[in-house]
Amino acid sequence: MIGLVDCNNFYASCERVFRPDLQDCPIVVLSNNDGCVIARSNEAKALGIPMGAPAFQYEKQFDTLGIRVFSSNYALYGDMSHRVMRILSRFTPEVEVYSIDEAFIKLQPKDETAETQARTMRHTIKKWTGIPVSIGLAPTKALAKVANKIAKKFAEKTGGVYVIDTPLKREKALRWTAIEDVWGIGYRHAARLRAKKINTAFDFVNLPDEWVRKNMSVVGLRLKKELQGQAVLPWEAIVPDKKSIATTRSFEGTLTAFGDLKERMATFAVSCAEKLRRQKSSCRYIHVFIRNNRYGKDPQNIYLGTTLCLPFETSSSLVINQYVQKGLAQLFDPNIAYKKAGVVLMGILPDTGRQLNAFENEPATHLPLMQAIDRLNRKYGEPKVKLGIQDLRRTWKMKQERLSPKYTTQISDILKVS
DNA sequence: TCTGGGGTCCTAGGACCC
DNA sequence: TCTGGGGTCCTAGGACCC
Numbered sequence: 001m002i003g004l005v006d007c008n009n010f011y012a013s014c015e016r017v018f019r020p021d022l023q024d025c026p027i028v029v030l031s032n033n034d035g036c037v038i039a040r041s042n043e044a045k046a047l048g049i050p051m052g053a054p055a056f057q058y059e060k061q062f063d064t065l066g067i068r069v070f071s072s073n074y075a076l077y078g079d080m081s082h083r084v085m086r087i088l089s090r091f092t093p094e095v096e097v098y099s100i101d102e103a104f105i106k107l108q109p110k111d112e113t114a115e116t117q118a119r120t121m122r123h124t125i126k127k128w129t130g131i132p133v134s135i136g137l138a139p140t141k142a143l144a145k146v147a148n149k150i151a152k153k154f155a156e157k158t159g160g161v162y163v164i165d166t167p168l169k170r171e172k173a174l175r176w177t178a179i180e181d182v183w184g185i186g187y188r189h190a191a192r193l194r195a196k197k198i199n200t201a202f203d204f205v206n207l208p209d210e211w212v213r214k215n216m217s218v219v220g221l222r223l224k225k226e227l228q229g230q231a232v233l234p235w236e237a238i239v240p241d242k243k244s245i246a247t248t249r250s251f252e253g254t255l256t257a258f259g260d261l262k263e264r265m266a267t268f269a270v271s272c273a274e275k276l277r278r279q280k281s282s283c284r285y286i287h288v289f290i291r292n293n294r295y296g297k298d299p300q301n302i303y304l305g306t307t308l309c310l311p312f313e314t315s316s317s318l319v320i321n322q323y324v325q326k327g328l329a330q331l332f333d334p335n336i337a338y339k340k341a342g343v344v345l346m347g348i349l350p351d352t353g354r355q356l357n358a359f360e361n362e363p364a365t366h367l368p369l370m371q372a373i374d375r376l377n378r379k380y381g382e383p384k385v386k387l388g389i390q391d392l393r394r395t396w397k398m399k400q401e402r403l404s405p406k407y408t409t410q411i412s413d414i415l416k417v418s
Numbered sequence: 419t420c421t422g423g424g425g426t427c428c429t430a431g432g433a434c435c436c
Numbered sequence: 437t438c439t440g441g442g443g444t445c446c447t448a449g450g451a452c453c454c
């Protein structure tokens with residue numbers, strides 16, 4: 001039996017763990033730069049705050065409706081996520097972490113049914129971390145997703161756990177699931193299917209294979225089989241290496257000065273390189289982009305981007321930044337107010353099995369230096385060792401006006417009980 | 419004034435190979 | 437009249453996920 005464990009309103013629930021006074025309060029959590037709403041408690045959903053709502057447009061409603069607003073606190077969410085995942089692995093060795101707040105699990109029938117095991121799991125997670133979860137059980141991943149939705153939607157009746165284990169329950173569940181709520185059906189396919197009078201998951205699985213294959217590719221076909229109870233999606237036992245690594249940010253205002261942009265891009269380059277070294281890989285291509293405000297009244301969407309090819313694989317912050325700066329210099333146009341920029345590393349390969357270059361003495365990886373820097377920065381927190389191009393005093397801060405304490409990862413933020 | 423960030427997979431078509 | 441067959445690699449764009 002495959003289970004999908006999903007933390008309910010994860011970010012909002014994390015904020016609540018250390019603030020029991022907010023138990024029944026509506027809560028929203030904002031994206032980076034306090035831009036838009038990316039998580040809502042049930043109460044906030046009931047008050048009609050949509051996902052993705054721009055914060056500045058909803059300030060008044062937050063205020064009048066008594067909605068508590070938080071900036072994203074990824075130190076907290078990441079740590080809470082770890083705790084939940086660790087608990088899961090106490091119950092079963094087969095855990096596939098799917099996202100920060102979701103995991104697939106495989107449950108073997110033991111003395112207890114899978115359902116009973118799931119209920120114990122749910123109880124334990126709540127007790128040990130304070131995070132409420134829902135669990136859906138079914139023969140396939142896609143059906144486990146459906147079961148999970150039912151478990152969550154009818155929590156009072158299901159107690160947060162729902163099992164699809166008979167053809168009858170499967171059909172009932174599929175009839176209940178609106179087409180746009182199916183995992184793997186986005187708004188585009190949903191619109192096309194709706195136009196074809198395909199309104200539910202049940203309608204979808206009754207479409208002919210050929211039509212699905214032709215219009216939705218093998219991805220759609222796999223989904224159909226999964227919903228019919230035939231498991232075709234692979235089980236990812238280990239987290240695969242990233243195939244691309246990006247650091248991109250919107251700026252609080254806009255930037256026009258070349259020097260400012262250079263400095264910010266260097267920071268993105270260094271951040272990407274660090275992530276790359278963390279997975280013990282090197283990259284071959286670097287994409288650099290700068291863009292204006294896509295919501296502005298400016299001439300319109302301006303996206304300047306270029307992809308550079310390195311002469312050898314590297315994970316050196318120095319080399320990567322050097323090429324990022326080269327790309328930036330090519331792109332920069334002084335007449336544009338830049339709102340967002342980023343660096344994307346591609347052509348990523350593991351360090352084992354590195355391709356040597358016959359025409360270079362030694363690929364520049366600066367590995368010992370990089371490792372020393374990584375160790376220092378890990379040990380002392382906040383990048384203490386930076387590149388010369390990065391301004392040492394200026395630390396570009398995101399707009400985070402409503403950040404909660406790092407309750408679980410920062411010693412000075414730990415709650416004091418008296 | 420203010421609108422996130424980071425990913426994956428698939429397909430079609432062009433260019434090329436023997 | 438009739439013009440092969442079987443591949444690979446790369447890129448851009450589309451669609452999706454959390």
